[in-house]
Each structure stands twice: as C-alpha cells, then as structure tokens.
Amino acid sequence: MTAIEVASISKTFTKKLTHKVRALNEVSFSVPQGNVFGFIGPNGAGKSTTIKILMGLLRPDTGSTSFYGQDSRLPAARAKVGYLAENPSYYDYLTPRELLGFVAHYFDVPADRRDARVEEVLGVIELTHAADRPIRSLSKGMVQRIGLGQTLVHDPDLYILDEPMSGLDPLGRALVADIIQQLKSRGKTVFFSTHIIHDVERVCDDVALLLNGSLQFCGAVKSVIDESFNSYEVVLRVSGGAVPDLPEGICAAREGDTWRLSIPREELNPLLASLSRNNELLSVEPERRTLEHIFVDLIKSAGTAQGR
Ligand SMILES: Nc1ncnc2c1ncn2[C@@H]1O[C@H](COP(=O)(O)OP(=O)(O)O)[C@@H](O)[C@H]1O
Numbered sequence: 481m482t483a484i485e486v487a488s489i490s491k492t493f494t495k496k497l498t499h500k501v502r503a504l505n506e507v508s509f510s511v512p513q514g515n516v517f518g519f520i521g522p523n524g525a526g527k528s529t530t531i532k533i534l535m536g537l538l539r540p541d542t543g544s545t546s547f548y549g550q551d552s553r554l555p556a557a558r559a560k561v562g563y564l565a566e567n568p569s570y571y572d573y574l575t576p577r578e579l580l581g582f583v584a585h586y587f588d589v590p591a592d593r594r595d596a597r598v599e600e601v602l603g604v605i606e607l608t609h610a611a612d613r614p615i616r617s618l619s620k621g622m623v624q625r626i627g628l629g630q631t632l633v634h635d636p637d638l639y640i641l642d643e644p645m646s647g648l649d650p651l652g653r654a655l656v657a658d659i660i661q662q663l664k665s666r667g668k669t670v671f672f673s674t675h676i677i678h679d680v681e682r683v684c685d686d687v688a689l690l691l692n693g694s695l696q697f698c699g700a701v702k703s704v705i706d707e708s709f710n711s712y713e714v715v716l717r718v719s720g721g722a723v724p725d726l727p728e729g730i731c732a733a734r735e736g737d738t739w740r741l742s743i744p745r746e747e748l749n750p751l752l753a754s755l756s757r758n759n760e761l762l763s764v765e766p767e768r769r770t771l772e773h774i775f776v777d778l779i780k781s782a783g784t785a786q787g788r
C-alpha cells in the first residue's frame with residue numbers, strides 16, 4: 481500500500497511582486513507503507529515547500545498529493561499523520577506534560593487513556609524529568625524533542641518530519657534515529673527531510689534527492705550505494721618480485737608480493753584478462769563510496785551543469 485503519493489507538483493513563489501522563484505518543478509515520488517524515507521537536498525532545494533504542500537499548508541500550482549489514496553489536503557487524510565514543522569513554536573508558558581495533553585485532546589485520544597499516553601511519550605522522548613517545567617525554560621534540543629513527541633501522541637501510521645534532527649547534539653540525533661527505527665519495527669511509515677546525509681544512511685530504506693526544485697534521484701539507499709561506484713579494488717599476487725604490467729594512471733600499492741590496484745570501472749574487464757594471465761588474482765571488489773560522497777558528487781555536477 482502506498483502511504484504517500486506526490487504526483488507532478490510544481491510551485492512558483494512570487495517575491496516583491498515581480499521576482500519569481502520556481503521552488504518545485506514537476507516533482508513526483510511515492511512512499512510505500514512501512515518505509516523510512518529520507519528526503520534530502522541542500523538548503524533552499526524545496527524540501528519544506530513539498531512538505532507544506534503535503535500537509536495542505538500551501539497549494540501547488542499543478543499536481544496532486546495523497547495519503548493512502550486520499551487527497552492529502554482533506555482533514556480526514558491528515559488525521560492519520562504526525563507532523564513536525566520546520567520551525568515549530570509552542571505555547572511556551574505550558575509545560576511539556578500540558579502541551580502533550582493538549583495535543584492528545586486535540587487529536588481525540590480517549591479521555592481515560594490521555595494521561596497514560598502522555599507519560600508514555602514523555603518516556604520515549606526522555607523528557608520525564610523536565611515534564612513540569614515551562615517550555616520556555618528548556619534547551620533547544622529539549623524543545624525539538626517535544627516537537628517529535630507531539631507527533632507520537634495519537635499513534636498515527638504516518639510521520640512527516642521536517643528536519644527532525646536539526647539543532648540536536650549527537651546524543652539527541654541518536655535518540656531520534658532510535659525512535660524512527662522503533663516506529664519502523666511497528667510497521668509505521670516515516671518520511672523525513674534532512675540535509676545531514678549520514679542520518680539517512682543509518683535509518684532509511686529509500687532516499688530521494690531534491691536539487692533546485694527538481695528530483696534528481698529516488699530509490700533504495702542500498703541500491704544507490706551498491707550501484708554508484710567508479711572503480712574496483714583488485715588484489716594480485718605477483719610471484720618472484722616482478723612488477724605487473726599496468727597502463728598509465730592506475731593507482732597501485734605494494735606490500736611484498738601483494739599488489740593493490742584501483743582500476744576504473746570501465747577498464748576492469750580488459751585489464752583483468754591480462755592481469756590474471758601472469759598473476760594470481762586474490763580479490764576484485766567495487767570501491768564503494770558513502771552516500772555522502774555520492775550525493776556531494778551529484779550536487780557538484782548538477783551545479784557545474786548549470787554553469788554555477
Ligand atoms: N513563502 C515563500 N515565499 C517566497 N519564496 C519562498 C517561500 N518559501 C520558500 N521560498 C523559496 O523556495 C525555495 C525552496 O525553499 P524551501 O522549500 O524552504 O527549501 P528547503 O526546505 O529545501 O531548504 C527557496 O528558494 C526559498 O527561498
């Protein structure tokens with residue numbers, strides 16, 4: 481079942497009456513139920529605009545969005561969603577316990593279960609110790625955790641989180657990653673935006689990259705990492721202290737009889753034939769890059785393509 485469907489949405493903002501900013505350009509993707517989906521892109525790429533359109537806070541110029549097959553602008557469709565806005569602000573004279581109680585009431589958690597649910601969520605976001613202090617006296621990281629907490633209160637099936645890890649220290653980020661993983665293990669769907677690619681690598685099934693309002697890539701994290709490599713590491717044993725016959729430009733490191741070569745992907749096949757004729761081939765492995773490297777290269781080449 482498809483939890484989120486984004487079909488060809490475009491959005492142009494007008495600034496100062498005449499200046500137009502094309503924030504989204506025919507963006508389409510879908511998120512299956514049970515998936516943890518990372519929505520990445522540099523600042524200004526259009527992530528928050530997409531999320532605001534999904535939540536019915538902005539209207540797209542063209543295209544449509546749905547949750548579980550229902551127009552996502554309908555209140556009934558959004559009732560199944562836990563939403564964390566990009567820069568949320570809360571009634572900061574309330575305490576976390578009061579705010580979560582208010583959210584529970586607002587989302588129709590039955591009155592006899594509300595208090596227990598609020599305590600449970602305070603435990604999950606590790607804020608029980610500060611539950612009765614006014615929000616205005618709490619640290620930025622604590623407030624960010626309240627933001628995540630208010631998405632959990634009504635136990636929705638779908639979570640849409642705009643930069644849930646921003647402003648958190650490594651411990652706070654690990655807690656958020658942990659909560660996302662727990663949601664996944666309960667079959668929930670989590671869609672979150674971030675510009676921190678490492679966070680995607682550790683929790684996401686799928687990832688989409690947005691650049692200047694256009695979707696550059698959408699697919700499984702594992703397949704991006706498995707497929708996006710440019711070279712192989714080849715390990716050879718060369719007997720009798722000989723030097724293997726290598727074309728110019730191939731990086732090679734020697735430890736005794738063993739040679740480690742880095743061979744460009746397109747040159748592997750012809751070279752392997754000649755290398756294996758005279759030497760013992762010990763291993764051939766793709767030199768995989770981290771998701772971060774892959775995306776930084778993509779972003780750079782897109783920048784170059786636009787002459788920037
Ligand atoms: N309300 C608005 N009015 C004018 N321009 C906007 C508005 N909201 C966003 N933009 C512009 O749209 C582009 C995408 O912004 P945004 O979706 O916030 O990016 P991201 O969340 O990826 O950082 C940016 O160029 C931003 O300046």
Ligand SMILES: [Mg+2]
Binds near residue numbers: 527528529566
């Ligand atoms: Mg944003």
